Amino acid sequence: MKNKVLKIHANDNVIVALTDLKKDEIVELDGQSYTLTEDIAAKHKFAMYDFEVGSEIKMYDVLVGKANQPIAKGGSINIFNVKHAVNSFELRENQAEWQAPNLSGFEGRTFNGFHRPDGSVGTANYWLVIPLVFCENRNIEVLREALVDDLGYARKHTYQNQTNDLIALYKAGKTIEDILSADLQSQETETQKQKLFPNVDGVKFLLHDGGCGGTRQDSTALCGMLAGYITHPNCAGATVLSLGCQNAQVGELKAEIAKRDTNFQKPLYILEQQNIGTESEMMAQALKQTFAGLMQANQNTRQPAPLSKLTIGLECGGSDGFSGISANPAIGYTSDLLIGLGGTVILAEFPELCGVEQELTDRCVSRDDAALFSHLVKTYNDRAKAVGSGFDMNPSPGNIKDGLITDAIKSAGAAKKGGTSPVTSVLDYPEKVTKSGLCLLCTPGNDVESTTAEVASGANLVLFTTGLGTPTGNPIAPVVKIATNSKLFNKMSDIIDINTGTIIEGEESIEQAGERILEYAIKVASGEIEVCAVRNGQDDFIPWKRGVSL
Known part of the structure; x- marks a missing residue:
């Protein structure tokens, strides 16, 4: 480490410790010496000069607090002697014209992404399964169980093997001390099966606790947020499960989708349980439609795109x-x-x-x-x-x-x-x-x-x-x-x-x-x-x- 301390901005009046500093240690910075009056842990700050009660504390050239106790030069800046304080702000004229950094190392560069009908480009290619209301979370979990493993998207964790090791030790009569000191298998993960749809990165299930019971503002915001995911460039399409009577209505979701993509062309399947009837019928439809959507999503491949995307x-x-x-x-x-x-x-x-x-x-x-x-x-x-x-x-x-x-x-x-x-x-x-x-x-x-x-x-x-x-x-x-x-x-x-x-x-x-x-x-x-x-x-x-x- 080249320096033990750092003054972030020329106008600051506190110094940051880059490593642990000890009481009575003398540190040098910009031709000035500072004798520390107490230990200063790495990442913490000390005073450049004596602060009185009410003195302003500045970092990054902005007000970040005020002293509520006297602080000696070389003393710690902490929660006991400093309280939060900021300057007020107002509308003023825009800053001077901005100068971009040197771009020569990146001009003309591309990345390989998934191009969407609206002109956006994804860095991944996922299918979404979404409950429009929390009442459908269980059905979403059932779809997860039905789809993820057999389609090759499950991650096989060795934690299950570790549990089996512990069970074997228990059955062998090992003590608690033996269990706690046991050397278990590695915790690395691996893909369990080969993907059926190699161009689809995964099926993602967006469980949440909203859609009804809260404020209408919350349900409207939820529809907008879910629409943001459905129209997202990393999303190939979506399956949405709705109960039917909740605040977050299907019509509101569709309106939010239209706000974000007026010519929405992705496959989107919306199933409403109270219209369909039995759970088994709805789940059968959801599985078929999701599988069909994945077949469509798998037709997408990565193509070059400018970094502006x-x-x-x-x-x-x-x-x-x-x-x-x-x-x-x-x-x-x-x-x-x-x-x-x-x-x-x-x-x-x-x-x-x-x-x-x-x-x-x-x-x-x-x-x-x-x-x-x-x-x-x-x-x-x-x-x-x-x-x-x-x-x-x-x-x-x-x-x-x-x-x-x-x-x-x-x-x-x-x-x-x-x-x-x-x-x-x-x-x-x-x-x-x-x-x-x-x-x-x-x-x-x-x-x-x-x-x-x-x-x-x-x-x-x-x-x-x-x-x-x-x-x-x-x-x-x-x-x-x-x-x-x-x-x-x-x-x-x-x-x-x-x-x-x-x-x-x-x-x-x-x-x-x-x-x-x-x-x-x-x-x-x-x-x-x-x-x-x-x-x-x-x-x-x-x-x-x-x-x-x-």
Whole structure:
């Protein structure tokens, strides 16, 4: 490691520890010496000079908190002596013209994807089976049992073999101590059978607990979100099971599909149980129609497409104090590269943009979009406050333990995922992206809800940064997991694809890491690399109910 500490921006007044530092240790930075008054753990910060009560704390050149206790030079910045604080924001003129990064290494490049009738291109080819209401979840599970294994999409886990080993030990009279110390078989996975339809990546079952019983707003949003998946470029077609009497009506789903694709041409089978009658008859129809749909889907093959057909969702989960200085700015550079090539990027998680709203409103090309972003952020935060919460309560215990002690610190680092390009559109959940460039999408900070929403809006690939390790994915879009630090990458290699700890260690620049990530993303989009989330079957899917979720 070249440096022990880092000052992120010239105007900051706190310094980040890149490794564990000890009390009374003297560190040098930019010709200045700092004697630490206490231990500073890696990823945490210390004061550059004495702070009085009320002193502003700045990181990333933005206000991220205020001192509520005196803090000595070289002292720790922590949850006891700093409270969340951000500057207000207003509508102003758009920023100066943006300069794209050097694109010479990617101009003219393509990926091999699945071309759809609406002109979009998928990075995968899935068939969806969807309940329009939670009452149909059991029937969806029955279809899963009937289809997945025999079609060759089941993953054979050795955990079952491990259970058999434990049973044998128990029957042999082994003790609890013997069981706990037993050496069981490997935990690797493998495809159980050869795929019947080799051009279809899988059949995905989108179980949920919505469609009825909640607010009408929730059921409308659910229909829009499901329509986003049905019209998604990674989807070849869908089977939908409806009960008939629920809030989320078939007509509403069809209207939402038409909003997103006015000339919808994919195979779509909708079965309503109360019209058909017996469960056995409906299931027989569902199986036949789904099988016929898979036969159609199998006719699709990968063909070259320009990188402008990529829509990348940006996500972070299990963030740490390195997220904003390694993985997030790295994919921010990836974002700028893709946008310079005509592609699309989605930045979401509005609770984690708290404190950087002024920068983002300034970057909006349209003043109407800037006003919409301002309205969505303020309304969302007000709703959270109305139930005794607020954006300031967003950091999790894990975030705080690893250096993100205020939401503003977390947000300032999280926003780096969006790079520096202009904001070309602002969307409310669950709208679909229609413009290339950087899009702001209103979602919770919850990583699964947000990833689910980004894919519904059109992301055909997701870049997901994590400093603590988050075992999650998406049913239809490959989720590339990116570690902020090498320790995590080496420790949880079964769920992490890329390491950017190389930035912290001084082995690689942010720009070099960003280019490496884009190269990796192209291979994933072409089906050349299977990411960990796909290999592990991490098909997490949580629609957002428009109550308060941070």
